[in-house]
Amino acid sequence: MYLNRFVNGEGKYVDDIKFDNMLYMSIVRSPYAHAKIKKVKGGLNSSELKAYYAGMDHAMREPVLAIDEVSYVGQCVAAVFSENRYESEDLLNSVEVDYEPLDAVSSIDDALKKPAIHDGMKDNILDTEDVGNKFNEKDIDYDIKVSDTLFMDRISANPIETRGIIADYKDNVLHIYASSQSIHRLKGGIMKTLNLKDDEIVVHHVDTGGAFGLKALIFPEYIIAAYASMKYKKPVKWIETRSEHLQAAHAGRGIKADITLYARKDGKINGLDGTVYLDTGAYFTDDDLVDLGNAMHEVTGPYFIENAHLTGKYVLTNKALNGYYRGAGKPEASRIMERMIDLLADKLKMDIADIRIKNATEKPFKSPLGFDINYPTKPLLEAALKHFDYYNLSKKEKLGISLFILDEDTAPGESCRITVKDGKVKVYFGGDVSGQGHELFVQEMLSEEFNIDKDLISLDYDDTDTLKDGTGTWGSRSAITHGSVLMKTAEIIKNDVIKKFGKYDKDLLLDNEFNEYYYYKIDYNANSVNFNMVSCDVNDMNSIKIYTYYDLGKILNLKNVLGSIHGGGLQALGETLSETLRYDEDGQLITNNIADAGLLTADKIPQYNIKIVENNSEFPDKAKGIGESTMIGIPSALARSIELQTGKRVTKFPIDDLSLFNKCME
Amino acid sequence: MYPDKFEYFAPDNIEGLEELLDKYKDDSKILAGGHSLIPLLKLRLTSIPYIIDISNIKALSFVDYNNALEIGPMVRTGEVASNKIIGDKCKLLADAASKIADPQVRNMGTVGGDICEADPRNDLPAVMLALNAEFEVTNSMGKRTVKAEDFFKDAYTTALESNDILTRIVIKNTENYYGKYYKYTTLSSDFAVFAIAINMSLNDNKTVKDIGIGLTNLNSTAVKPVEVENYLKNKKIDDRVAGEAFNLLLKSCDIEDDVNGTEKNKEKILKNIFINGLKEIYEVL
Numbered sequence: 001m002y003l004n005r006f007v008n009g010e011g012k013y014v015d016d017i018k019f020d021n022m023l024y025m026s027i028v029r030s031p032y033a034h035a036k037i038k039k040v041k042g043g044l045n046s047s048e049l050k051a052y053y054a055g056m057d058h059a060m061r062e063p064v065l066a067i068d069e070v071s072y073v074g075q076c077v078a079a080v081f082s083e084n085r086y087e088s089e090d091l092l093n094s095v096e097v098d099y100e101p102l103d104a105v106s107s108i109d110d111a112l113k114k115p116a117i118h119d120g121m122k123d124n125i126l127d128t129e130d131v132g133n134k135f136n137e138k139d140i141d142y143d144i145k146v147s148d149t150l151f152m153d154r155i156s157a158n159p160i161e162t163r164g165i166i167a168d169y170k171d172n173v174l175h176i177y178a179s180s181q182s183i184h185r186l187k188g189g190i191m192k193t194l195n196l197k198d199d200e201i202v203v204h205h206v207d208t209g210g211a212f213g214l215k216a217l218i219f220p221e222y223i224i225a226a227y228a229s230m231k232y233k234k235p236v237k238w239i240e241t242r243s244e245h246l247q248a249a250h251a252g253r254g255i256k257a258d259i260t261l262y263a264r265k266d267g268k269i270n271g272l273d274g275t276v277y278l279d280t281g282a283y284f285t286d287d288d289l290v291d292l293g294n295a296m297h298e299v300t301g302p303y304f305i306e307n308a309h310l311t312g313k314y315v316l317t318n319k320a321l322n323g324y325y326r327g328a329g330k331p332e333a334s335r336i337m338e339r340m341i342d343l344l345a346d347k348l349k350m351d352i353a354d355i356r357i358k359n360a361t362e363k364p365f366k367s368p369l370g371f372d373i374n375y376p377t378k379p380l381l382e383a384a385l386k387h388f389d390y391y392n393l394s395k396k397e398k399l400g401i402s403l404f405i406l407d408e409d410t411a412p413g414e415s416c417r418i419t420v421k422d423g424k425v426k427v428y429f430g431g432d433v434s435g436q437g438h439e440l441f442v443q444e445m446l447s448e449e450f451n452i453d454k455d456l457i458s459l460d461y462d463d464t465d466t467l468k469d470g471t472g473t474w475g476s477r478s479a480i481t482h483g484s485v486l487m488k489t490a491e492i493i494k495n496d497v498i499k500k501f502g503k504y505d506k507d508l509l510l511d512n513e514f515n516e517y518y519y520y521k522i523d524y525n526a527n528s529v530n531f532n533m534v535s536c537d538v539n540d541m542n543s544i545k546i547y548t549y550y551d552l553g554k555i556l557n558l559k560n561v562l563g564s565i566h567g568g569g570l571q572a573l574g575e576t577l578s579e580t581l582r583y584d585e586d587g588q589l590i591t592n593n594i595a596d597a598g599l600l601t602a603d604k605i606p607q608y609n610i611k612i613v614e615n616n617s618e619f620p621d622k623a624k625g626i627g628e629s630t631m632i633g634i635p636s637a638l639a640r641s642i643e644l645q646t647g648k649r650v651t652k653f654p655i656d657d658l659s660l661f662n663k664c665m666e
Numbered sequence: 667m668y669p670d671k672f673e674y675f676a677p678d679n680i681e682g683l684e685e686l687l688d689k690y691k692d693d694s695k696i697l698a699g700g701h702s703l704i705p706l707l708k709l710r711l712t713s714i715p716y717i718i719d720i721s722n723i724k725a726l727s728f729v730d731y732n733n734a735l736e737i738g739p740m741v742r743t744g745e746v747a748s749n750k751i752i753g754d755k756c757k758l759l760a761d762a763a764s765k766i767a768d769p770q771v772r773n774m775g776t777v778g779g780d781i782c783e784a785d786p787r788n789d790l791p792a793v794m795l796a797l798n799a800e801f802e803v804t805n806s807m808g809k810r811t812v813k814a815e816d817f818f819k820d821a822y823t824t825a826l827e828s829n830d831i832l833t834r835i836v837i838k839n840t841e842n843y844y845g846k847y848y849k850y851t852t853l854s855s856d857f858a859v860f861a862i863a864i865n866m867s868l869n870d871n872k873t874v875k876d877i878g879i880g881l882t883n884l885n886s887t888a889v890k891p892v893e894v895e896n897y898l899k900n901k902k903i904d905d906r907v908a909g910e911a912f913n914l915l916l917k918s919c920d921i922e923d924d925v926n927g928t929e930k931n932k933e934k935i936l937k938n939i940f941i942n943g944l945k946e947i948y949e950v951l
Contacts, residue, residue, distance in 0.1 A: 089668040089710075243709065541853065578853045582925060590925055595855035604853065658852070658859065658927035659935055665765045665849045 006435075011207045014164035014179050019235040022166070024085040025225055027238075028078040028095045029248065030070035033104035033318035033587025034117060037068055042095035043078030044228060053193045053223050055286045060118060060126055062283035062321060064193070064220040064227075070099070071117060071282035072319050073588055074248030076220045081228060081236065104318040104587035108256050108277045111315045117282070124316040126284055131296050132309035132369045140271045140307050142262035146344050152332050152653045153580040154254040154279065157325050158599055159434075161209025162240040163249060165222050167229035174226055176203040181216040181434050182472030187464045189218035190226050204463040211434035213324030216474050217250055217287060246597055247589055250287070251581055252325020253653075254279030255295050255332040261340050262307075267348055267355040269341070271307040272300060276336070280314050281321040288314055288322050294329025294407070300367045301337050302377035302403045302529060303359035308368040318587040324474065326571065327628040331635065334404045338636035339651065342400075351394075352640065353385050356403050373405055375551075377529050380613075384531035384549035387611055397535040400640025402633045406528050408625035409475025413521040416485040417467055418446075418493050420514040425450065428462040429482050430470015430519070436564070436627070438478060441557035442486060445621070449490045451506045469519055476625030483556050483621035485520035492516045526617060528553070528624040532633030538645045541661040544573065544606035546634060553617040553624035561626060565610060568630030574600040576635040577661075578654050598654060667708035672715055678722040680831065684806040687829040690716040696831070697721075698740060698779030701771055702788075726778070726833065731755055735837040739778020744769065746777050756837055758845030758865045762793045765849045767856045778832045781817075784824050784887060787857045791818050791888035792880030793847060794835070796863035802834035809833070818887045839878060842867045844951050848943045849882070850935060852926055858882045859926045862940055868951045873900045884919040884936075891918035903948040908941040915940060 005011055028043055040047070046065040054061035066077045080091035105111045111124035137145070166177040174196065180186050183203040191201055208215065221238050229236040240249070255278055262271030276299075278292040296310045345355040360378035367373065381403050385391070393399060415430030427442050443454040450457075462470070471481065493514050497504045500512070533547035546569050555561055571579075578598030582590045591597040616622035639650035642660065677683045687694060694716035697703055706712040720726060726740040735755045737746070746752055746763035753760045766772055766780070766789050780790040781801075794801075794814040801812045803826065817825045826832065845865035849858050861882035869875045877898050881889045894914045901907050921929045921936075 086668050086671070090670070574854075595852075595857070596925060598852075598854045600854055658931050661853065663851050663853065663859075664939055665851065 011209070013161050013207045013209055014166060014177055014237070015239045017166055017177055017206065019166070019168060021083070022235040022237055023081040023083060023228070023232060024088040025228060025236050025238040026080050026088040026092055027076050027221060027224070027244070028080065028092055028097065029244070030066065030073055030075040030077055032070055032099055032101050033073050033106065034102040035070050035099040036102060037066060037070060037077070038098040038100055040078060040095070040097045043080045044224065045078040049224065049227050051193055051223065053189065053218055053220055054284065055189060055192070058284040060284040060316070062220065062285070064223045074244065074320055075282070076224065079224045079228065081232070106317060106319065106583045106585055106587040108254075108279050108315050108317065111317050117316055117318055126280055126314040126316050129312045130309065131312070133307060134309045135271060135273070135307040137262060137271065140262055141264060142270050143265045144344070144347060145260060145262050146340065146347055147258070147260040148340060148343055148651055149256065149258050150336050150339055150651050151256045152253045152335060154251040154319070155325055155575060155579055156246055156249055156251050156581055156597060157212040157214035157323070158245065158594060158597070159210025159212055159214065162242060162245045163215070163219060163221070164239040165225050166235055166237045167226040168235040169229040169233060172200065174201045174230060176201065176226065177206050178203060178222065179208045179211070179215055180205060181208070181211045181432055181474055182470070183432055183462070183464055184430060184470045185216060185472060186218060186222070190223065193223050194226060202463050202465045205432045205461040208432065208434040211473070212326045213252065213328055213474055214249060215434060216472055217285070217323050242594065243592065246581065246592060246594070248320050250285065250321045250323025251281070251319070252291070252323055252328065253332060254322060257336045259336055259340050261344050263344055263348070265348065267344070267350050267358040269303060269305050269344070269359050272305050273309050275311045275313060277313045277315050278322060279317050279319065281317060281319045283321055284314070285321050285323070287324050287328070291322060291324065291329040295332040297369050297371050298330055298333035298405065298407060299336050300369055300371065301334055301405050302361070302373065302381070303337070303341070303356075304361045304365050304367070305359070306368065310369065319583060326568070327631040328475070330407055330628055331631045334402065334632045335636045335653070338402050338404070339639065342640050343649070352401060353390055356381055356401070360403065371405070371407070374527050375529050377403065377405070380529040380549070380551060381531060383613070387549060388533055388547050388609070390533065398641045398644040400534045400637035400644070402532045402637040404530055404632045406476055406530055406625055406629050406632065408480055408526045408528065409477045410480050410522045410526045411524055412471060413519060414481035414485045415467055415470045415517065415519040416482070416489045417462070417515070417517045418489045420493065420509060420512065423456065423510045425452070425457045426460045427457065427486065428460055428467055430462065430467050431472045431478065431482060433459065433473055436473070436478070437560055438482060440560050441479070441483060444557045445483065445486055446490060449487065449494070450509055452510065456510070467517070476627035476629065478627070479552070479556055479623040479625055480526060480617065480619050480621070481520070481522065483623050484619045485518060487620045488520050489516055489518040492518055526619070526624070528617070530629050530633060532637045534634060534637040534641050536638065536641045538642055538660050539662045541604060541663070544638070545609065546606050547609045548630070548633070549611045549613070550626060550629055551613045551615050551624060552626055554614055554622035555612060556621065556623055561612065562610070564626050565608065565630055566605060569608065569634060570600055570602070570605050572630045572634035573604060573606060573638065574598060575631065576638045576653060576655060578656060580654050580656070667704065669707035670710060670713040672717050674717050674719065676719040676722050680723060680725055680804065680833070683718060683720060683723060683831060684829070686716070686718050687831070688806050691828045694718055694828070696782070699742065699775040701775045702779065702783040702785055735840050737777060737835040737837070739776060739781070739832045739835065741777050742773060743775040743777060743780065744772035747772060755840040756797065758796060758847060758863060759793055759837070761845070762789050762847035762863060765789065765847055777835065781835070782824060782826060782832055784818055784822050786821050786885070786887050787883045789847065789849065789858060789861060789882055792861060792882040793863045795880030795888055795890035796845065796865045796878040797837045798839055798878050800836045801832055802836065804831045804833040805829045815890050821886045823887070839865060839876065844947055846943065846947055848939050850939060860884050860932065860936060862943060864943055864947055866947050866951060869900070873902055874898050881918060884921060886920070889918045891915050893917065903944050905941070908944045911944065912937050912940050
């Protein structure tokens with residue numbers, strides 16, 4: 001079938017692309033978490049390329065190549081180039097760098113205690129912001145107050161295909177071939193940093209082997225490669241090694257929260273207050289705002305809490321920068337709430353489902369933290385509990401549950417082009433696919449819409465020239481944004497047929513040529529209500545059972561849905577049990593390979609009991625999102641199932657307890 | 667992989683190998699299955715000018731039984747796990763080999779490579795200690811025999827000199843023995859957090875006739891807790907005896923807090939595994 005080319009090794013990823021006279025780039029990286037650079041000699045360094053690459057002109061943004069100082073292990077200091085990749089690795093030794101090591105800050109707690117890591121700052125707090133309505137506890141109706149600190153440690157995205165780029169400057173145009181979730185965003189970032197005009201750069205999308213949010217970002221290595229190609233007038237390729245990825249790729253999570261809930265004896269929560277900290281790493285990036293923004297605004301989730309206020313703190317550490325990771329603040333927000341509501345239930349000796357019912361809603365609402373919930377949350381919760389027979393099953397099994405809102409990043413919409421030529425239909429999206437299998441729903445939807453065979457339809461790749469505008473693939477948006485723009489564009493093509501021939505039939509379509517581009521605008525973020533339940537026996541890894549009750553609106557393609565749940569479920573187990581990046585006191589990475597970084601392999605895929613409900617959305621294709629749901633719903637429910645058996649409350653992710661799930665091999 | 671430059675040789679007989687080792691000495695290294703050496707080269711943690719691949723030397727790949735089990739060092743780990751003679755004569759070795767990594771690694775990794783690399787996390791050194799194995803070591807001057815307990819010196823350090831070749835593994839403690847390899851891992855890695863190899867035989871009166879124990883990743887190299895072995899000989903195994911044996915066992919261990927967990931947590935798990943393991947093997951016999 002169509003996707004078999006990936007399985008058969010016929011995918012064409014960045015590293016499969018080769019040009020004549022191509023240079024390979026290798027990067028001299030900082031071995032220190034924090035040091036002054038006394039001298040750097042050799043390679044391409046900041047004495048020649050002095051630039052900053054963040055989208056916003058923030059004072060603490062990262063230089064493309066270190067200037068006078070390094071602030072994390074793996075920071076780019078210089079670049080070397082050779083037509084032979086082995087030789088470019090050998091050339092790393094030709095660059096001389098004298099460092100004077102400085103004290104390093106390797107955690108949020110450390111950062112709050114120690115002196116500022118950057119000159120010109122009084123401490124390590126980059127910024128502070130408040131959301132919600134500040135309230136005085138005397139003014140609210142409560143009988144009980146519970147407080148706790150929750151921590152979600154950093155995780156590296158670790159797609160199977162690491163980061164990579166080819167920059168090819170020819171005829172005064174910079175061509176970029178990149179593994180990316182959004183070539184349009186990448187184009188904007190490179191243009192801004194290197195001061196290029198719109199017609200001086202074209203970014204081409206190529207096969208992308210996983211992204212998980214990371215590949216929506218721009219990286220210093222990409223700017224260096226682009227600059228070098230313009231300088232040497234040759235194609236320049238950079239492919240990240242796994243070691244570089246673990247060390248230097250922007251990492252997700254890294255959220256700590258001190259939270260207090262105020263509730264009445266009957267379980268009704270009337271107040272939430274606290275502080276949420278984001279480990280930004282060594283420099284500011286635009287994605288910090290999204291991650292901490294989501295992690296704060298979405299905390300109260302599906303529950304109506306009249307008084308809610310949070311203070312957010314962006315905390316600098318001597319570590320690689322913060323970035324997006326599947327959910328980007330949404331899983332953190334939900335986990336904060338779900339772990340706190342379980343604690344409150346325990347204090348009040350209430351059932352964890354009853355307390356959720358008490359706080360769920362009959363109507364859509366806007367939370368005091370500024371989160372618009374489009375649907376009532378109680379009906380879905382009650383339906384899910386009933387469907388899985390929660391109240392009976394919870395007498396026999398140690399169940400954790402999680403009710404959550406999936407906030408789908410639908411704004412500002414998406415673009416699509418459909419072409420019909422030589423009896424074939426080709427589809428191009430402005431938001432680039434990164435290995436999730438969009439091909440499947442494209443074929444399913446268009447074969448129905450056009451009444452033609454699936455194998456006449458293919459999803460092809462665009463570049464920023466052929467598709468002038470586009471957004472990206474992230475935030476559980478594709479089912480809605482890509483599905484809807486696909487339907488809209490297909491309608492336009494059908495109308496073209498009707499306009500030309502007075503009627504539509506498939507032969508009139510396939511025997512002629514059509515080419516239509518459309519941008520479907522959406523000016524708000526949609527959302528949906530979802531539920532997870534988890535049971536397990538802490539002595540047996542194979543016992544983990546994940547119950548999902550997701551409202552997906554209309555299912556566009558069932559394989560896509562199941563693939564997202566199966567893979568995402570495993571990723572969620574990793575995040576809960578083992579997956580993280582760990583640093584020592586000096587800011588050196590300890591988890592230097594994917595086994596130590598706790599990635600789980602396919603043999604750990606749990607059992608699933610999947611129920612999908614289809615309450616159609618308001619969008620043209622009637623779909624709702626799914627991409628981030630597993631990461632939001634599963635970890636807190638699994639943590640609950642575990643703590644019921646160990647008697648030790650879970651506040652830290654990953655739980656990372658060697659004695660859990662008896663790992664003595666049989 | 668992008669290692670430093672090296673020169674590659676693949677002799678097809680032992681004499682050719684001896685010649686190369688004599689010529690390049692410390693600048694050379696034998697490549698068997700490559701599952702330790704290649705990652706080190708790839709990450710440029712080591713640089714070796716002359717790599718000598720021994721996979722073409724057929725004389726290093728055999729399994730025989732003549733009053734003792736004899737195994738060539740180039741037998742692949744997967745073969746060790748599934749070979750019928752090994753399975754019949756030495757349950758411990760077959761069990762341990764089946765617990766190394768995954769099928770792809772077992773298809774390439776070799777019994778000799780696992781032993782000679784002496785990574786403290788490798789599984790077979792402890793198994794060789796528990797089995798009281800003997801190693802035939804060959805160089806251009808001749809052959810000698812080294813006992814397993816004299817072989818493992820420190821992390822990545824053995825009794826082999828730069829021109830020595832492990833040519834035969836001899837295991838005599840096979841008839842009437844039963845053994846098992848208790849390996850504890852993390853969820854994400856096949857390497858042992860720690861492991862215990864136990865090989866045991868009983869007298870007619872149900873007391874322990876002989877026992878061999880080897881410990882993986884509980885010290886800087888694989889260790890043989892001789893004091894524990896001696897303590898258990900001629901005793902019946904019950905909770906008290908097993909508990910006392912564990913207290914002695916701890917003397918051979920150097921457990922530290924690390925990325926896998928705290929010393930306390932590891933010690934607790936180790937105790938359970940050791941005591942249950944001793945009892946399980948005793949009951950099978």
